[in-house]
Structure formats: C-alpha cells, structure tokens
Amino acid sequence: MIGCISRRHFVSAGLGFSLIHLLPRHASAGPAEFRTLTAKSGSASLLGKDGPRTEIWGYDGTVPGPILRARRGDEIRIRLLNQLTQPTSIHWHGIRIENSMDGAAGLTQKPAEPGKTFDYRFTLPDAGTYWYHPHMLSSEQVDRGLHGLLIVDEAEPVEVDQDIALVLDDWRLEKDGRIHESFGNFHDAAHQGRYGNYLTVNGQATPEIPVRKNERIRLRLLNAANARIMPVRITEHEATVMALDGQPTLPFPAENSRVVLSPGSRCDLFIDAKLKSGTSAPIMIDMGREEVEIARLIYVAEPKRVAPLPPARPLPSNALPERMDLVNAFRLEVLMEGGAMSMKMRDLMTQSRPQGTHGHAPRFIAWTLNGKASEGHDPDPLFSVKRGQTVVLSFPNETRFPHNIHIHGHHFRHLDDRDDSWKPYWLDTVLILPGKTERIAFIADNPGKWMIHCHMLEHQAAGMAAWFKVG
Ligand SMILES: [Cu+2]
Structure with missing residues (x-):
C-alpha cells in the first residue's frame, strides 16, 4: 500500500516563494524551423525548495514541459527527440488536427523509438488552452511528467491584466520524493486509476500568484493527472467561466466559484481581483475528505485601477459549426x-x-x-x-x-x-x-x-x- 504523505508537512517544509511563470508571448519557434522538444529524464522540486528532488521524465527535462505558444492560424513545427528508454509519441490534446499529426501511436503513426525523432507540423485552427502529452504507454509516461501546455492566442488581443496558466498534477510519491514505481498494477487498472498522494501546480508546491486590486486575471487551468478528478475552488472571488477544453463558451459564473476538472480537461476563468493590498486568498482542491490549498492569490502593491473593469465580453469565436443535422444523425x-x-x-x-x-x-x-x-x-x-x-x-x-x-x-x-x-x-x-x-x-x-x-x-x-x- 502507498504510504500516505501528509500534505501539510510538505507545505510547511516547502512553503513556496516561487512565482508562477507569466506566459511568454509568442515564444515558439518561427515558422521556418522545427523546434526540438526532447523527451528525457530530469529532476524537479515537487516537494518544495528545501525538500528532496524528484526524478521525473519531462519535455526538455522539465515538468510541466515548456509552454508552446502561437497564434490562431499559425503553423507549428515540433521535432520530438526521444531520449527515453521507451518508445513515445506526442498527442496534441484538443487540437482539431490533421490525422497523421495526431500522435496516436499504433493508429496514426509508429512511435518514435529511443534515440529517434518524429516531426510534427500542423496549423492551429482554434485559439484556446490545449496541451500535449505522449500517446504511448501514457499511464506511465504522462504520470512521470511528460506533458505541457500548448496555448493558442486569439487573433485579436483579449483584455486581461495577467494571463496565468496553472497545470495541476497528482503524484504518487515515496517519502524520499521518488515516484512510486507501482505502474501497471491491477488494482489501479480495475478501480479508479492511479491516484497520487501529493498535488503540484506547475510542478511546484503551493505557488503564490501576485495580483493587484481591480486587475482582471485569466486563469488557464489544466488537469494533467492520470486519474484524479479535481474540483477547484477560487476562494473569496467570483470566477467566470470563459472557455472549456479550449473552446470559448458564453461566459457564465462558476457555481460557488468552483469548477470540476476531470483528467485532461481545461477551463479558462476570468477573475476580477477585489481584495485589499496585503491580503490573500487560497485556491483549493477538494480531495474528497478535505479541501487542500494548492496555490494562493497574494495582493501586492497598490490597486491596478480605481474600479474593476466592466463585465467581460465572450472570447472571440473559433467558428465551430452553429448547426448540426440532428434529424439525420x-x-x-x-x-x-x-x-x-x-x-x-x-x-x-x-x-x-x-x-x-x-x-x-x-x-x-x-x-x-x-x-x-x-x-x-x-x-x-x-x-x-x-x-x-x-x-x-x-x-x-x-x-x-x-x-x-x-x-x-x-x-x-x-x-x-x-x-x-x-x-x-x-x-x-x-x-x-x-x-x-x-x-x-x-x-x-x-x-x-x-x-x-x-x-x-x-x-x-x-x-x-x-x-x-x-x-
Ligand atoms: Cu475510465
């Protein structure tokens, strides 16, 4: 049985001063060349800066992998280099992609064997929050850390003060920080899947998100866990759902500022910061028996402006079909x-x-x-x-x-x-x-x-x- 690691212990041991990464604008490679993405082993401070490091597998050796960012309609070119000991592939989750680029090993491509490469080249039909991960032995490869965000910007800019991605993950760790080697076991397979005992956001323990009063923040949430369903609650703020699984929705308030993310799904929220300088508000995940804090909004400096922005307009449409022929479906x-x-x-x-x-x-x-x-x-x-x-x-x-x-x-x-x-x-x-x-x-x-x-x-x-x- 898995030893239950007390989250509180690790929070106090690794109380995070690490800042959430602000998203770079259009940091992906230019259209003329392939950007190499190397699947390889690396290490990460999942348990906080003072805790033992964890050996992971990651794109370019990091977890989450690098954020790939482009604009709607762009072509991206990625060369997967496999430096793992297993064959692998990349699936571009949520992208309405050309079939041969879908990365479903065994169905749409042969996997990239160790030491080999596979070139992915496709256009991005939709703006939104997407992600990439192996589609080969994925219960082990994704769990060890092979996943990253693919963010596609809208053709016209969206008015927000901060654009912040939170990649939520669930790890099954030993007390010394190692990933528990219980992959492929029958109990997980026949029950709820591989649940972990430790949660991270962007590969960190309880990161802090600096905000200012009257800012509008776009939070891009991804559940990158193998199996855990994550109900996420933003305390002390109203959260407006702007997009689900990458695609814009009619904006609607999240009930009790809570959204339920099943593995693989994404949610874009708008939050208007409304507290005073010097205060803070935790972001919680419901673990069934209790809620645990996974990140915290920290109010720094003076208000951004004297009053909040007017209600947000919907995100620009990706022009998915408005009608379906349900009669002849x-x-x-x-x-x-x-x-x-x-x-x-x-x-x-x-x-x-x-x-x-x-x-x-x-x-x-x-x-x-x-x-x-x-x-x-x-x-x-x-x-x-x-x-x-x-x-x-x-x-x-x-x-x-x-x-x-x-x-x-x-x-x-x-x-x-x-x-x-x-x-x-x-x-x-x-x-x-x-x-x-x-x-x-x-x-x-x-x-x-x-x-x-x-x-x-x-x-x-x-x-x-x-x-x-x-x-
Ligand atoms: Cu299932």
Whole structure:
C-alpha cells in the first residue's frame, strides 16, 4: 500500500516563494524551423525548495514541459527527440488536427523509438488552452511528467491584466520524493486509476500568484493527472467561466466559484481581483475528505485601477459549426462496462494477458466499450461515418467508477439528459459518473482514424479505448 504523505508537512517544509511563470508571448519557434522538444529524464522540486528532488521524465527535462505558444492560424513545427528508454509519441490534446499529426501511436503513426525523432507540423485552427502529452504507454509516461501546455492566442488581443496558466498534477510519491514505481498494477487498472498522494501546480508546491486590486486575471487551468478528478475552488472571488477544453463558451459564473476538472480537461476563468493590498486568498482542491490549498492569490502593491473593469465580453469565436443535422444523425450507444465489483470483470479475468504491447508493464484487461476491450488500434473501428455526418453518441456508465471519454480530432456538444438540446460550450472530454449516461453530438468533419477512450489513463491501458473512422 502507498504510504500516505501528509500534505501539510510538505507545505510547511516547502512553503513556496516561487512565482508562477507569466506566459511568454509568442515564444515558439518561427515558422521556418522545427523546434526540438526532447523527451528525457530530469529532476524537479515537487516537494518544495528545501525538500528532496524528484526524478521525473519531462519535455526538455522539465515538468510541466515548456509552454508552446502561437497564434490562431499559425503553423507549428515540433521535432520530438526521444531520449527515453521507451518508445513515445506526442498527442496534441484538443487540437482539431490533421490525422497523421495526431500522435496516436499504433493508429496514426509508429512511435518514435529511443534515440529517434518524429516531426510534427500542423496549423492551429482554434485559439484556446490545449496541451500535449505522449500517446504511448501514457499511464506511465504522462504520470512521470511528460506533458505541457500548448496555448493558442486569439487573433485579436483579449483584455486581461495577467494571463496565468496553472497545470495541476497528482503524484504518487515515496517519502524520499521518488515516484512510486507501482505502474501497471491491477488494482489501479480495475478501480479508479492511479491516484497520487501529493498535488503540484506547475510542478511546484503551493505557488503564490501576485495580483493587484481591480486587475482582471485569466486563469488557464489544466488537469494533467492520470486519474484524479479535481474540483477547484477560487476562494473569496467570483470566477467566470470563459472557455472549456479550449473552446470559448458564453461566459457564465462558476457555481460557488468552483469548477470540476476531470483528467485532461481545461477551463479558462476570468477573475476580477477585489481584495485589499496585503491580503490573500487560497485556491483549493477538494480531495474528497478535505479541501487542500494548492496555490494562493497574494495582493501586492497598490490597486491596478480605481474600479474593476466592466463585465467581460465572450472570447472571440473559433467558428465551430452553429448547426448540426440532428434529424439525420448517426446514433450509437457506447456501453461502458467492467472494473472491480462487476460481473463483466469476472469474464475479463480469463482474458488478461501477461505482457503489454512493448514488453513493459503487464497489461490487464478490466474495461470494455460495447463488450470489447481494446488498446484503440484494432483492425475494426467502433464505427465509420462519412465526412460531414452528424454523430450522436450516448455513454451509459454501467460500472462503479467515473470515466471521462476523450474524442480525438473533434470537439463536441454536451447534450441535455432529456432531449437533443445542448449546453453552451464545446468539450473534447466528458465526465460520466457511475450509473449515469451522458450524450454528445458533433459533426465528423475531420477525415481519418480517431481514438475515443477514457482519459483515466489506467482505464485506457486496461481496455477502455476504441477508434472511429471518418472517410
Ligand atoms: Cu475510465
């Protein structure tokens, strides 16, 4: 069993004076050249400056990896150099990308073997907050620290005083700071996935965010954890939801200034700073039994201006389709079964194989979509549709655990329980609680082979994955 590390202990040991990184404007490589991104080992002060350092795997050896930043419509060119001991790839999560650049190893590309490179080159159709991570042995590779933000700026500037990214992560650490080597274990695979015992923001313990009264702050939140669902609460401030999974939404107030981020999902919030100089307000995550502080807004210096800004206008649209042909939609139920305490699990036990695809962690089968456990690159797709077809999928979760389904290459609408009306946002990942059914709709307008899988990465590795064809 994992030793439970007291977070309070580590907070006091590593009380952060580290500043959140302000986002650089357009710091990515120019269009003429490839920027090399090296997947390699490194170390990080996850436990604070005075704590032991943790050996991680990271892009350019850091966790999170470097923020890649470009403008909507730009082309980016990234050369992945693999200096790991395992094959790897990069998936550009949330980008409505050309299929061959999607990074789904085994489906859209061969992985980059150790010592080798893979070139990614694609245009960015949408402004917003996206991220990149391996799509190869990802439950281990993402967990060890391979992930970073891809921020795409709007064509016209958005009026905020500070633009701050918070990458939230959940680590399973030993007392000496080492990452617990319990990858690929059956208990995690068949239950809620690999939950950790220690949270970080931007790879740091409880960073401080300096703010001034009457500033408007854009907070870009990413849940980069393998499995933990993170309810995030901004205390003492109203938070307005401006974008979800990268795509702008009609602005709406977060209820109780709280948003729930499932693994892989993002939320852009606007916060108008309203406290006095010298005060502070913590940002909390609900861990189930208690809320823990993960970062803190610190009021420094004099007010930025005498009064707050007027209410924010919506972020500029990315021009996703306004209409869908729901009458003639292709409709499919995708039944989610398996996991601990299920009859399905008993059947699956007899099918478990001792070895994973590349001879690393043992591969267990614990979950199915429509009766089939898969790594997501079987010969047969879950479904095939013609380009331009409206697709409505429903996901009854007949397991005892939450799952969050991620769809590659497309954003989708989240449909109402009762009818085909939809909520005022687009998503690329949807959370489905046990015993519930969620329904989504999208236009399959991006040709190719696209993965559809649970983004709780141990579930994905243990069978909850498939692909669909748009042709
Ligand atoms: Cu799942």
